[in-house]
Every structure is written in structure tokens, then in C-alpha cells.
Amino acid sequence: MRASWRRGLIGTAAFTALLELLPRTGLVDPGYLPTASTIAGALAGELSREAFWSALLDTVRGWATGLGVAIVTGVAVGVVVGVVPGLRALTASTVEFLRPIPSVALIPLAVLMFGTSMESTLMLIVYASFWQVLVQVLDGVRDIDPVTHETARSYGFGVFTRIRVVVWPTALPHVMTGMRLAATVALVLAITGELVIGSPGLGRQIALAQSAGAVETMYGLVVVAGLFGVVVNLSIRAAERRALRWHVSVRRENAV
Amino acid sequence: MRFIRSIAIVTILPAGLVTAWWFVSLGSDNFFWPPLRDILGTVPSTWLEGRLQADVGPSLLRLAVGYLLALLIGVPTGLAIGLSTPLRQYCEPVFEFLRSIPPPVLVPVIILFAGIGDTMKVVVIAFGCVWPILLNSVEGARAIDEVLHDTTRIYRLSPVSRFRHLLLRGASPHIVTGARQALSIAVILVVISEMFAASNGLGFTIVQFQRSFAIPQMWSGILLLGAIGVTLAFVFRLVENRVLAWYFGLRRKQ
Numbered sequence: 001m002r003a004s005w006r007r008g009l010i011g012t013a014a015f016t017a018l019l020e021l022l023p024r025t026g027l028v029d030p031g032y033l034p035t036a037s038t039i040a041g042a043l044a045g046e047l048s049r050e051a052f053w054s055a056l057l058d059t060v061r062g063w064a065t066g067l068g069v070a071i072v073t074g075v076a077v078g079v080v081v082g083v084v085p086g087l088r089a090l091t092a093s094t095v096e097f098l099r100p101i102p103s104v105a106l107i108p109l110a111v112l113m114f115g116t117s118m119e120s121t122l123m124l125i126v127y128a129s130f131w132q133v134l135v136q137v138l139d140g141v142r143d144i145d146p147v148t149h150e151t152a153r154s155y156g157f158g159v160f161t162r163i164r165v166v167v168w169p170t171a172l173p174h175v176m177t178g179m180r181l182a183a184t185v186a187l188v189l190a191i192t193g194e195l196v197i198g199s200p201g202l203g204r205q206i207a208l209a210q211s212a213g214a215v216e217t218m219y220g221l222v223v224v225a226g227l228f229g230v231v232v233n234l235s236i237r238a239a240e241r242r243a244l245r246w247h248v249s250v251r252r253e254n255a256v
Numbered sequence: 257m258r259f260i261r262s263i264a265i266v267t268i269l270p271a272g273l274v275t276a277w278w279f280v281s282l283g284s285d286n287f288f289w290p291p292l293r294d295i296l297g298t299v300p301s302t303w304l305e306g307r308l309q310a311d312v313g314p315s316l317l318r319l320a321v322g323y324l325l326a327l328l329i330g331v332p333t334g335l336a337i338g339l340s341t342p343l344r345q346y347c348e349p350v351f352e353f354l355r356s357i358p359p360p361v362l363v364p365v366i367i368l369f370a371g372i373g374d375t376m377k378v379v380v381i382a383f384g385c386v387w388p389i390l391l392n393s394v395e396g397a398r399a400i401d402e403v404l405h406d407t408t409r410i411y412r413l414s415p416v417s418r419f420r421h422l423l424l425r426g427a428s429p430h431i432v433t434g435a436r437q438a439l440s441i442a443v444i445l446v447v448i449s450e451m452f453a454a455s456n457g458l459g460f461t462i463v464q465f466q467r468s469f470a471i472p473q474m475w476s477g478i479l480l481l482g483a484i485g486v487t488l489a490f491v492f493r494l495v496e497n498r499v500l501a502w503y504f505g506l507r508r509k510q
Binding site: 003004007008009010011012014015031032033089090091092093094097099100101102103104105106107108109111112113184187188190191192195196203206207210215218219222225226227228229230232233 | 265266267268269270273288342345346347348349350352353354355356357358359360361363364365367368369440443444447448451452459462463465466471474475477478481482485486488489
């Protein structure tokens with residue numbers, strides 16, 4: 001474990017050094033790729049600007065709202081479709097058809113409906129992450145052990161109790177996977193929406209920095225976007241382990 | 257009878273939805289939600305008279321080149337890294353960071369290096385797609401059974417056939433998962449890069465329709481883009497079923 005940490009640090013340091021040296025030695029034009037230290041300097045400058053923080057806040061808010069809506073609707077629709085007999089077969093072809101439609105296809109529609117406000121980005125986020133959650137929930141509900149299900153029925157459990165004690169725990173690992181995928185997709189779409197549509201947020205700041213020729217600032221903001229992604233990934237994984245600490249897969253990992 | 261039943265189950269909801277859209281929108285005079293009849297009516301004049309070659313063709317070509325490039329770089333690199341634990345540990349945090357960067361952000365960055373031509377779009381697609389492929393290849397190489405490794409060594413398989421029959425085969429379920437994620441990223445990126453800066457392509461054309469308020473044409477573009485996404489997913493499924501036939505068969509047996 002210690003060795004892996006040390007190697008990770010060495011790898012990161014080497015990568016940073018490479019970013020510093022490539023432009024410094026002239027192998028890459030510094031006008032295209034500024035040195036790591038210049039990027040860090042520009043980033044530090046950004047951190048003291050209010051516009052940066054409000055942009056970051058806008059992105060976080062859009063991301064969280066869109067993700068929340070997608071998770072709630074995805075889980076609700078998924079459980080209903082999975083539990084009601086026959087509904088899954090009936091909707092399968094429609095889900096399979098709607099899911100691969102690229103969310104960016106909706107950008108022009110979103111712009112027409114909501115202009116450059118946050119709602120247009122929100123629409124993209126919800127559409128893209130909803131399918132991630134829904135498909136996983138459907139998979140999870142299908143995973144239910146028929147014997148457990150029959151047992152619950154023989155004991156005369158009502159529909160809601162059955163959903164609570166049989167369906168939900170079985171589906172939860174899949175739901176968490178869906179959330180993890182959806183969180184990443186939601187971030188991509190949040191930044192995309194801001195970048196292309198121009199709704200307020202980090203993505204728009206990046207586009208502004210690019211058109212203003214502020215290359216260091218642009219790289220600094222890209223780094224922030226990446227770090228945001230890392231934080232999202234790590235925290236979702238931590239949440240997953242916590243929510244599933246009773247589950248065999250996590251218990252086995254902890255035991256080793 | 258059973259066959260007819262299953263066909264009916266598959267088609268009834270989509271058919272119902274399209275019919276509902278057709279009839280609900282029939283009398284629509286809302287500017288943004290034109291009747292489906294008008295949208296479909298504009299399809300021949302909008303797309304079939306030259307745009308299919310002039311715009312859809314280049315988009316698909318960029319997509320294909322970028323995606324193949326990502327596969328060619330991502331799979332061997334990922335497998336190599338997956339074979340060596342120290343190498344993986346050195347690279348892990350950097351990869352974790354690079355793959356967390358939302359790929360569309362690369363568009364303004366790569367414009368700096370490559371201008372706004374086709375190179376930029378291909379590089380953006382390749383760079384965005386390479387991460388899921390690479391990281392899944394790493395996982396795939398790690399997941400291969402130790403015993404199989406030793407067996408191939410004892411039988412003195414040549415490095416080339418070990419790569420082909422052990423590494424590539426053994427990691428292919430993971431690689432396919434990565435390739436599927438990468439495909440949807442590729443579609444997003446080709447459209448985004450064309451919306452950002454282009455003179456042709458699907459993304460460019462659709463935004464052009466939107467800006468000139470050619471609403472039925474814009475809708476037809478959205479539908480076409482959706483159809484391309486669905487078709488690509490379908491083709492991918494066919495390839496997957498072929499490449500992973502051994503794997504699905506194995507799982508059914510278990």
C-alpha cells in the first residue's frame with residue numbers, strides 16, 4: 001500500500017515536471033502549452049477572483065440538480081417498470097432506442113427553449129444521466145432471487161414492503177453503479193452545455209478565456225474541471241462503499 | 257403465434273408514441289414544436305440533396321478515424337500497463353486525473369495546437385475516447401488468470417501468439433466495455449467540435465438551422481443524429497456478439 005502511494009506521487013511529479021520542461025525547452029510552443037508553473041500561477045490568480053467562484057458554484061449547482069433529478073426519476077421509473085409484470089418487455093425496445101440518442105443532439109432544442117440560461121444545460125444533464133440510472137436499476141431489479149421474491153409473497157408482504165425489503169437491497173449495488181456513471185456523465189454534460197451553449201459556469205469561463213487568448217487561465221480552468229471530476233469520482237466511490245458495506249463484494253474487499 | 261406476439265410487444269409502444277406525436281402535433285402552430293408531418297416532409301429536401309455527402313459523410317469519417325486511433329493507442333498501452341504492477345502504480349493518479357477532465361473541454365485546448373481543421377476534430381475524438389479504452393484494457397490485462405499466464409509460458413507460446421491468444425482474448429470483455437463507453441463519447445465529441453468551429457458536418461449544420469430559425473429542418477437534424485446514434489449502438493452490438501461469442505457462451509454454461 002505504501003509503495004503504491006509513493007509510486008503514485010513519483011508518477012505525478014514526473015508528469016508535472018514534463019509539463020514544465022516541454023514548453024521551457026521549446027519542444028512545445030509555450031504559447032500553446034504554458035509551463036506548469038505559469039498555469040499554477042494563473043490558477044492562483046483565478047482563485048482570488050469572485051467570477052471564478054460564482055462560475056464554479058454555478059457548475060456544481062447545475063451538476064447536482066441535474067444529477068438529483070435524473071437519479072430520482074431514474075430509480076422511480078426503473079422500479080415501477082421492473083416490478084410491474086409485462087411492463088419491462090413492453091418498454092424494452094423504446095428504452096433501447098432512446099438511450100443511444102446522443103444528448104448533444106438536444107443542444108439546439110435546449111437553446112431555443114431556454115436560451116443561454118442554466119435550464120438548457122440542466123435539460124442535457126438530466127437526459128444523459130437518466131438513462132444511465134434507469135438501465136442499471138432495470139438490471140438490478142432483474143437480479144432478484146426468485147425464491148426470495150416468492151417467499152416474500154407467500155408471507156403476504158404488500159407491494160411496498162416487498163419493494164423495501166426485497167427489491168431495493170438487491171438493486172442497490174446496481175443503483176450505485178448507475179449513480180457513479182451518471183455523476184461522471186452529468187459533469188461532462190454540465191461543462192459541455194456551458195462551453196457550447198454559454199450558460200453560466202466553468203465551461204463558459206473556459207470558452208471566454210480561450211476567445212480572450214488567456215491561454216494560462218484556460219489551462220488553469222481545465223485543471224479545475226479535471227480536479228472536480230476526480231473529487232466527484234472519489235466521493236461517489238466512498239459513498240458506494242458506505243451504502244454497500246453490508247454487501248458481500250465490499251465485505252470481502254475489507255477482509256483482505 | 258408466439259412470434260407475432262413478441263413482434264407486437266417490441267413494436268407496440270414505439271409505434272404508439274410516434275402515432276401520438278404525429279396526431280398531437282398535427283394541429284400545432286407552436287413555432288418551436290412543428291407538426292411531425294412537416295419535419296418528415298423536410299427530410300428529402302434537407303438531407304437527400306447533397307448534404308448527406310457534404311455534411312454527414314465528413315462527420316462519420318472524423319468519428320471513425322478518431323475512434324480507431326483511440327483503439328490503436330489505448331488497447332496496447334493499456335494492456336502493457338496492466339501487465340506491470342509498478343508501472344500501473346506510477347501512472348494511476350495521472351490517468352485518474354486525465355480521464356476526469358470532461359472531454360469537450362479539450363476542444364478549445366486542441367484548437368490551439370491544431371487549428372480548427374479536421375486534425376483538431378480527430379485529435380479531440382481520439383483523446384476523449386482513449387481513456388475509457390485504456391483504463392478498461394488495464395483492468396482486462398489484470399483480470400487474466402495467473403494460471404493461464406503460466407500455462408502459455410510453459411507451452412512456450414511465442415510473444416506474438418501470447419499477445420493474440422492470451423492477452424487480447426482474455427482482456428476483450430473489458431476492452432469491449434471500454435470501447436462501448438468510448439463510442440458514445442466519440443459521437444458527443446464529433447458533434448461538439450463541429451458546433452464549436454467548423455464549416456461542414458452534422459453538428460455545424462444543425463446549429464446553423466437553429467440560428468436561422470429553420471425549425472423543422474433543425475428537428476430533422478436532431479432525428480438524424482439520433483438515428484446515427486442508434487445505428488452505431490446496433491452495429492456495435494453486432495460486433496460485440498461476434499467478438500465475445502466465446503465469452504457469452506462460457507457465461508451461459510456456468
